[in-house]
Amino acid sequence: MTTTLITGANKGLGFETARQLIAAGHTVYVGSRDAERGRRAADRLGARAVLLDVTDDASVAAAAKAVEAEGGLDVLVNNAGIELRSEGNVASGAADVTADEMRTVFDTNVFGVVRVTHGFLPLLRRSAAPVVVNVSSALGSMARVTAAGTPGYAYPGVSYPASKAALNMVTVQFAKAFPDMRINAVEPGYTATDLNRRTGHRTVEEGAGIIVRMAQVGPDGPTGGFFEAAGPVPW
Numbered sequence: 001m002t003t004t005l006i007t008g009a010n011k012g013l014g015f016e017t018a019r020q021l022i023a024a025g026h027t028v029y030v031g032s033r034d035a036e037r038g039r040r041a042a043d044r045l046g047a048r049a050v051l052l053d054v055t056d057d058a059s060v061a062a063a064a065k066a067v068e069a070e071g072g073l074d075v076l077v078n079n080a081g082i083e084l085r086s087e088g089n090v091a092s093g094a095a096d097v098t099a100d101e102m103r104t105v106f107d108t109n110v111f112g113v114v115r116v117t118h119g120f121l122p123l124l125r126r127s128a129a130p131v132v133v134n135v136s137s138a139l140g141s142m143a144r145v146t147a148a149g150t151p152g153y154a155y156p157g158v159s160y161p162a163s164k165a166a167l168n169m170v171t172v173q174f175a176k177a178f179p180d181m182r183i184n185a186v187e188p189g190y191t192a193t194d195l196n197r198r199t200g201h202r203t204v205e206e207g208a209g210i211i212v213r214m215a216q217v218g219p220d221g222p223t224g225g226f227f228e229a230a231g232p233v234p235w
């Protein structure tokens with residue numbers, strides 16, 4: 001039996017990933033920073049709920065303790081993420097972005113992943129086949145964002161792409177440091193969720209596919225890579 005924790009799984013891609021992994025036979029913990037939203041989602045899915053705010057050390061430690069007490073963890077999906085947009089639904093560009101905005105976005109999208117991964121490392125190390133999936137974005141790909149004429153090139157924001165580029169580097173360095181684990185970054189594609197006010201053109205079913213696939217890689221599978229549905233994403 002494989003036990004999996006998904007952060008930020010009370011809605012969006014995390015919720016759909018939970019649904020698909022439960023269908024594949026995983027025991028799933030729905031991580032949520034709000035107890036009521038998490039419990040409602042877990043009830044709908046037939047999952048376990050765990051209170052987990054990725055920006056809070058004490059919350060992560062308590063969640064790890066709760067999951068450990070119930071038996072341990074094999075797969076961690078670092079899915080919780082934020083993108084800040086202004087009133088007009090635009091991300092702040094180079095002229096407007098502030099250090100505070102950068103710090104807020106990095107606290108969830110980058111430091112949160114480090115915090116949660118470290119919190120659950122002792123449990124993952126006890127698994128026979130530990131797996132970590134970091135939900136990144138093609139907006140964190142230098143190659144994609146510098147390819148003129150593409151949507152990635154046209155995206156004006158700074159904090160979100162910078163956070164996902166940093167997350168990609170975290171993924172690579174963690175994968176090298178923990179060769180017994182499969183640790184990869186994934187790009188779900190532009191998916192209709194609250195994150196982008198439902199402007200994405202992919203469904204959550206489609207977007208979650210690559211997260212689910214990389215959550216199921218075996219000990220001989222890839223590690224330290226960056227993948228989307230069609231294959232590897234250039235860094």
Ligand SMILES: NC(=O)c1ccc[n+]([C@@H]2O[C@H](COP(=O)([O-])OP(=O)(O)OC[C@H]3O[C@@H](n4cnc5c(N)ncnc54)[C@H](OP(=O)(O)O)[C@@H]3O)[C@@H](O)[C@H]2O)c1
Nearest residue numbers: 008010012013033053054079080081137190191193194195
């Ligand atoms: N949608 C896309 O087009 C797209 C594309 C590429 C990558 N992604 C990535 O996919 C991931 C999931 O995003 P989504 O599109 O599904 O967005 P979403 O529907 O807004 O879901 C984000 C989830 O993260 C949770 N979250 C935010 N801050 C948190 C915190 N401090 N602690 C714990 N949970 C927190 C949210 O909880 P609350 O309900 O409490 O806010 C929510 O459950 C993100 O990492 C995002 O960057 C999305």
